[in-house]
Structure formats: structure tokens, C-alpha cells
Amino acid sequence: MRILMICTEKLPVPNIRGGAIQTYIGGVAELLSRQHSITVIGRSDPELPQEETRGGVRYLRFPSDGLLDVYMDHVIPYLAQNEETYDVIHIFNRPRLVLPVASVRPSTRIVLSMHNDMFNSMKLSREEGEAVVERVDTIITISNYIGAVICRDYPQAEPKIRTIYSGVDLGKFAPWKQSASAQRDREAIRSKHQLGNKKVILFVGRLSRNKGPHVLIRAMSSLRHSDAVLVIVGAAWYSDNRISDYIAYLKALAEKSPIPVLTTGYVQANEVHQWFCAADVFVCTSIWEEPLARVHYEAMAAGLPLVTTARGGNPEIIRNNNGVIISNPEDPEEYAGALNRLLGDAGNARQMGLHGRKLVEDHFTWSHVAGNVQEVWSEASNRPIEAVSDSTGGGEGTEGGVEG
Missing domain, CATH: 3.40.50.2000 (Glycogen Phosphorylase B;)
Known part of the structure; x- marks a missing residue:
């Protein structure tokens, strides 16, 4: 045709x-x-x-x-x-x-x-x-x-x-323990940003209030894992690293966080997979009725357990114990509780990630x-x-x- x-x-x-x-x-x-x-x-x-x-x-x-x-x-x-x-x-x-x-x-x-x-x-x-x-x-x-x-x-x-x-492209987004190239990307990113063996909590998306990253930064005050770091990948708009009022607000919150917060700014589309390889858990903090953020597929393909919100279509991606749904996405304590459980039980978190990877392989290529x-x-x-x-x-x- x-x-x-x-x-x-x-x-x-x-x-x-x-x-x-x-x-x-x-x-x-x-x-x-x-x-x-x-x-x-x-x-x-x-x-x-x-x-x-x-x-x-x-x-x-x-x-x-x-x-x-x-x-x-x-x-x-x-x-x-x-x-x-x-x-x-x-x-x-x-x-x-x-x-x-x-x-x-x-x-x-x-x-x-x-x-x-x-x-x-x-x-x-x-x-x-x-x-x-x-x-x-x-x-x-x-x-x-x-x-x-x-x-x-x-x-x-x-x-x-x-x-x-x-x-999602299964070749580009892959679990680092199962892919030599993903492991190299993980090591390179962690070395470049002095992340060492820290537990990396990852957010990827446009930085706007309805995406909710400010709630995730606030959740760091109740995180019980001092060896963790929050990485926020994104900008106010695609290919645009200007500092909006909201991004300035995020940076001010980050400076007060007891857990280190790394903001990367805009990352090119052909490089963002490296951050998924470097992470240990992925968080989508959408406050608005998100249609269904595609970053979920990328996180699952990278073998990461998901934390997402009960807004819009996002809950549709949580299946077969591949993640956790936050019922109130404006509550920092709910995120902190979910992250404390995931970071405190590496075996369960890894199984969630593997379930997500299998889900992508079976349905979302x-x-x-x-x-x-x-x-x-x-x-x-x-x-x-x-x-x-x-x-x-x-x-x-x-x-x-x-x-x-």
C-alpha cells in the first residue's frame, strides 16, 4: 500500500x-x-x-x-x-x-x-x-x-x-546486567558524574509542574537511604536548556535536599538511554492525567522497577508485579515509602525490573x-x-x- x-x-x-x-x-x-x-x-x-x-x-x-x-x-x-x-x-x-x-x-x-x-x-x-x-x-x-x-x-x-x-528499541534500552553495551554506558555515566555505587533514582521528562518532579525532590527528605542520589533528566522543552521559573524552583528545592539531586538539563534523544542504564529505579511523578508516558517503556526495557502515578493511562502499564502505583501523586511521603521499600529490597526490585523487561519483549517492541x-x-x-x-x-x- x-x-x-x-x-x-x-x-x-x-x-x-x-x-x-x-x-x-x-x-x-x-x-x-x-x-x-x-x-x-x-x-x-x-x-x-x-x-x-x-x-x-x-x-x-x-x-x-x-x-x-x-x-x-x-x-x-x-x-x-x-x-x-x-x-x-x-x-x-x-x-x-x-x-x-x-x-x-x-x-x-x-x-x-x-x-x-x-x-x-x-x-x-x-x-x-x-x-x-x-x-x-x-x-x-x-x-x-x-x-x-x-x-x-x-x-x-x-x-x-x-x-x-x-x-521501544530493545537493543538500545537493555538491563545492564544482561548487556555489555548497557554496562559500559552505566559505568561511563556513573564515572562522569561521580555516582560510584550509589542507588540512582531516575526521573526523565519535561520539567513542568504537571509532571511533578518537585514532589519527588521533597520526598528525598523522608528517604532512609543515605547512599541514594536523585537524577532528574530533562528541560522545560525539547532541545531548550533555558531556566524557567519552575526549573529555578526545582534547583532551589534540590539545594535543600538531604539526598543529592543531580539535574542534567536537556539530554539528546540518542543519548538518554544511557541514563536508564545507569539507574536502579525509575519514577514517573505525573500529577496531571497523563495519556501514558512513553518513558515507562524505556524504563522497563532497561530492566528498572517502576514507580508511577494513578493518573490517566499510566496505571495501564503496571502489570505482573513490574512496579508500584502512587495513589496520591502530590504526597511526597507516598513516594518516599515506595522508594524505601524498593531500595531496601534489591532482590524484589530486580525481579520487578525483570518482569518489566519480559513485558516489553512480549508486547511493546x-x-x-x-x-x-x-x-x-x-x-x-x-x-x-x-x-x-x-x-x-x-x-x-x-x-x-x-x-x-
Whole structure:
């Protein structure tokens, strides 16, 4: 089949500047290109050509300035003028793109992948949301939670919802006791940052209040393991090491912590796996209703026990004793209790990590994800053309939300 994948306007693909959606597309596109002709549209970047083919995938890039309207002003005219046909157009996380794309490709089947709640009334008008649900063949969601949120407002979407969890590269993220390269990365990182044999508690993510790292720093006051260190990997935004007010607040908290706190700033996407290799336990502190943070998959692939929160889709990843769920993510004492138990029982923590690794091997590799996506494409392409709605009008809606 001939497939067009349209990424969001925020970050380029491949994921040279990070981004969960960009990582997702990069993880599956080359695998899918072995059986299909894949074109990926994304935003332009000074370090990437406007057009190129790599790994069997054709990439087209358009200016966006990080704004969807600017992006659409380039993408839609291109699709209107370009005579190349596609069996399926797969749009990522931007329901507002669906109707403009459909208006210039009225007979093409459209699949929509949702990584965030972009259907809510602050981002999409009710009228446009209903038209989008009618027009698309399938709505892929990265968690059951996101599917449920969409169906809460649009019950008619339920037959079209399909949860496909994200994936991870098992070669890059590996338990250090089972991988020579992971062990080298662990030793190199620990040596560079004078971590020695300390018990490393790891947080990886964008540094914003709704991600909750300030609660984790406060939890260090009740940690009973003086040989521990908290490592916070991330920045306020991808590829941006500016000190926001919140990051300044985190640094002030860290200076008062009885347990050392190391903040790394932004780490390149192709280097962040080294920190997972260096860690002993991974903590996701999301306070908001997180769709399902992809860092969970990376931590599990690295053989780390998880501590995550009962928010959004995050609890869906805790299975078969691979981690602990924090019921109140704003309570430092609950984190401290969970970490004290994990760091105090290395054998149990290791078993949790091994369970997580096995879970990833069985369900969350990029091969699994690509296979599931291919099923969706095949089902869409095999439907009679009459099943494709001719609803191609569209309103402007309201842009907003956080890039996934």
C-alpha cells in the first residue's frame, strides 16, 4: 500500500529533538516500509533537508513555526496540488488536520492516532469533532484512558477506537546486567558524574509542574537511604536548556535536599538511554492525567522497577508485579515509602525490573506496534469505498494542548 503519515507541527521527524510522537513514527516507519511505500510529512528543521529518503522512508518537511495553522498553510496546498495517490493517510494527534486533508483527498481513507486529549472543547469545536469522528476509519489511541476520554464526549467514536500501546528499541534500552553495551554506558555515566555505587533514582521528562518532579525532590527528605542520589533528566522543552521559573524552583528545592539531586538539563534523544542504564529505579511523578508516558517503556526495557502515578493511562502499564502505583501523586511521603521499600529490597526490585523487561519483549517492541498499525491500515483499505464518509467540511476549532 501507499501510505502517507502526517506528523505534528511541533518537532521534526526523525526525532532529532525528542518527542514521543516523533519517536513513535521513527520506531515504526522503517519497519512498515519493508512492505509498504511510506511517505512522512513533518515540520522543517535547520538540520534536516526539505526532502530526503532514509531507511526506505520518504520524508517531506514544511515550515510551521510550531503553529498548526502555519503548518496547514503548507501541507494542505501540497496535497491539493500533488497528484500522488495514497491508500491511507495516517494523521498523528491533530484532529484539526482531518477535515482539511479530507477536503483535498475526499476518497482516501484516513486513520487518526491520538496521543493526547485533543478532542476536548478547548481545542476542537463540537461540530468539527463530530465531523472528524464520522470521517476517519479508525482512531488509534496510545492508552485505554485516551480512548475512554474521547468516547465520553463522542460516544459514536467507540466502534472506531483501537488502543495500540507504544514501543521501544530493545537493543538500545537493555538491563545492564544482561548487556555489555548497557554496562559500559552505566559505568561511563556513573564515572562522569561521580555516582560510584550509589542507588540512582531516575526521573526523565519535561520539567513542568504537571509532571511533578518537585514532589519527588521533597520526598528525598523522608528517604532512609543515605547512599541514594536523585537524577532528574530533562528541560522545560525539547532541545531548550533555558531556566524557567519552575526549573529555578526545582534547583532551589534540590539545594535543600538531604539526598543529592543531580539535574542534567536537556539530554539528546540518542543519548538518554544511557541514563536508564545507569539507574536502579525509575519514577514517573505525573500529577496531571497523563495519556501514558512513553518513558515507562524505556524504563522497563532497561530492566528498572517502576514507580508511577494513578493518573490517566499510566496505571495501564503496571502489570505482573513490574512496579508500584502512587495513589496520591502530590504526597511526597507516598513516594518516599515506595522508594524505601524498593531500595531496601534489591532482590524484589530486580525481579520487578525483570518482569518489566519480559513485558516489553512480549508486547511493546516496535515490531509489535508496527504489526498492529499494519492491521489497522489493512482493515481500512479493505473497506468498500462507499464506507468512506464524504464529510469534508471543517471549522477552525481552537488549537491548544501539549505535544505528545
